[in-house]
Amino acid sequence: MIEVRDIRKTFTVRSGLLRRTRTAVRAVDGVSFTVREGEFVGYLGSNGAGKSTTIKMLTGILTPTSGSVRVAGLDPSRRRTALARRIGVVFGQRTTLWWDLPLRDSLTLIRHLYRVDAGEHRRRLEELTGLLDLGPFLATPVRQLSLGQRMRGDLAAALLHDPPLLVLDEPTIGLDVVSKATVRGFLERLNAERGTTILLTTHDLGDIERLCRRVMIIDRGRLAYDGDLDRLRASVAADRMLVVDLVRPAPPVQLDGVGVERVDGPRQWLRVPRGMNAAAVVAALARRYEIADIALREPDIEEVVTRLYRRGGSPGPE
Incomplete structure (x- = not known):
């Protein structure tokens, strides 16, 4: 569905008041990857890492300085109009809906933009209305919608022409929590049931953990990681957290190699290094303390990504 080969994008930045100087800034520097049909891929990067620039090249908004891009079999910069009929795009901070029109009218105008058959539009709108629970506010002007309602409307607008690829930016x-759960559940179902390929960029790493089987991380214009979450966690060697509920409050437990992160009454959070056998730690605790409950938590994706950035390198190929 997506094939990227050694793409680079360089911008010229002008500075200075009296004597103007030009500096070449490489926003994307030799990125290559492929996305197969039906994949749900998370694309992560800090501000300025090159994430949004990559997305703009995939959708034809920007042309690569060098390298090649194929999306749905098309060159985005040369076939942008044709590509628009094969992809859906949602930018979280922008809307494709008409501000003063009711949501239903906006979706009708979008049907004409994509030249969707009236019967097909009716069927798709009915399906999306049910999946995204649009019914209560289809007659509401877009400017009066809450942020969560507008986002659901934007998702419907991006999918009315039934594209095989959906690109989501934040x-x-x-x-809010309820709207976020609704959007996540819809995207999960869209990918699982319809096989829609989804490329997701986000700063909300909960989206990644809930939705994505594969993650790509871009750092300073280069691809720092491409693989699954479990391999990322293992390769970065972030510590695991052992949450222990003792029968009664006690001073911080003392075990060789294990650090106590926090104590709250009888509950203690223990940091267990990746190379240490968790079962052996639990057995040692059981010999020394009366334990009411215990749980092992893997490091969350936010901590893993932070460690990867600090390390400044890739975990290596799969």
């Missing part, structure tokens, strides 16, 4: 930014 789709849950600013959403």
Whole structure:
């Protein structure tokens, strides 16, 4: 569905008041990857890492300085209009809907833009209305919608023409917990049941953990990681957390190689290094303390990504 080969994008930045100087800044520097049909891929990067620039090249908004891009079999920069009929795009901080029109009218105009058959539009709108629970606010002007309602409307607009690829840029930014869960559940179902290929960029790493089987991380214009979450956790060697509920409050437990992160009454959070056998730690605790409950937590994706950035390198190929 997506094939990227050694793409680079360089911008010229002008500075200075009296004597203007030009500096070449390489936003994307030799990135290559492929996304197969039906994949759900998370694309992560800090601000300025090159994430948004990559997305703009995939959708034809920007042309690569060098390298090649094929999306749905097309060159995005040369076939942008044709590509628009084969992809859906949602930018979380922008809307494709008409501000003063009711949501239903906006979706009708989008049907004409994509030249969707009236019967097909009716069927798709009915399906999306049910999946995204649009019914209560289809007659509401877009400017009166909440952020969560507008995002669901934007998702419907991006999918009315039934594209095989959906590109999402921060789709849950600013959403409340309920709206975020609704959007996540819809995307999960869209990928699983319809086989829609989804490329997701987000700063909400909960989206990644819930939705994505594969993660790509871009750092300073280069691809720092491409693989699954479990391998990323293992390769970065982030510590695991052992949450122990003792029968009664006690001073911080003392075990060789294990650090106590926090104590709250009878509950203690123990940091267990990746190379240490967790079962042996639990057995040692049981010999020394009365334990009411115990749980082992893997490091969350946010900590793993932070460690990868600090290390400044890739975990290596799969």
